[in-house]
Amino acid sequence: MSDNNKHIESLLKEIAALKEELHESNSIVEAIKTGDVDALVVSNNGTPQLYSLETADYTFRLLIEKFRQGALSISRNGLILYCNDYFSELLGVPSEKIIGNYLQEYFNNSDHFTALIESLKYGITAHEILFKTNYSTKTFLASISVTDLEPAVQGLGIVVTDLTEKKKHENALIQHQKELEEKINELNRINSNLEEFIHVISHDLKEPLRKIVMYNERINKTDLSETDTKYLNVMKLSALRLNSLVDDLVNYSSHNAQEERIQVNLVEIIAEVNEDLEIIINDKKANFEIGKLPVLQASKVQMRQLFSNLISNAIKYSKTDIPPVIQIFQIDDFESADKFVKIQIKDNGIGMEKNHLLKIFTIFQRLHAKNEYSGNGIGLAICKKIMENHSGNITVESTLNQGTTFNLYFPI
Structure with a gap:
């Protein structure tokens, strides 16, 4: 036999051996697929090693x-x-006593199992089931997730999540919410009673004050000494100041209520306010620069009160030798412009020191003597309350002898 023939014969034998090995490998793979093989013996450098297929799903188990x-x-x-x-x-x-029993035996209502299986036809796999336990009459609510394992395996996979703690938290939250609602209702009743009380007290106070002022006017002051006339004037001014204070208190308390919100055009509101303040505006020769202003969803009454207080405040604290200039406009470019509408009220008045800025929104807080500037220190406290009623905020910037700027932030 020639060398070529011998070489061909050798190759054919090698091919036949490889085919046999391939056939054996395919048979093993098929046996693994069908579950007929539990372990494999593999030769490693002449040393046989056993590989259990059970270990393949050990991590999963x-x-x-x-x-x-x-x-x-x-x-x-x-x-x-x-x-x-x-x-x-x-x-x-x-677990050894559970396996071999039926799942529905552990349901508080075994009829729920039928509904659970039927719902699989419609793709509904999640349920809440009340389970019985081995602890006397104790039960627990659980979430059940059902997975159909067919056709790979004849059966169903179930995952059970205990909802006991979740329900406890939910019930606690509901209870806290009820308590909060009760507190809010109680607070509303107190506020309502307080408003009633303030109105009654204001009526009872204003009537004698009115009589004091009226009879003071009727006294013939020509027969009185200069000192007596001075005392009567002091008494009259005190009565008028107390009357003004009562009005301001009633005004302040009235802004606890949430009034109906409508579309309010701020340009129109400011025009109405300026009409109301016409006398002091002309007296002080005040100038206004009104820029672009929005239409807000707000209480019209409270918006009039807000801008009336801020404009009168700007005129009141103006410089004696320079007419007040009041600028009111909308600011578009600022942080949080996507959440708030920002309005600025800017004046050229006397301004204030920085350590006073936090005090001005406090009720009855005055920064000047009564003989310097009128008022009871309630106006800006009312402004703050109005902004809070509208879920907004009011801030102030000021420089002594240069002017003051109020910033109003209304939520979009």
């Missing part, structure tokens, strides 16, 4: 066992084929 949720596999009629230790803990029954 460990995960299921350590899972802090109940895990089961059941047949379609509810027969429990497997359950993990956590499900056993939930029921208070050893």
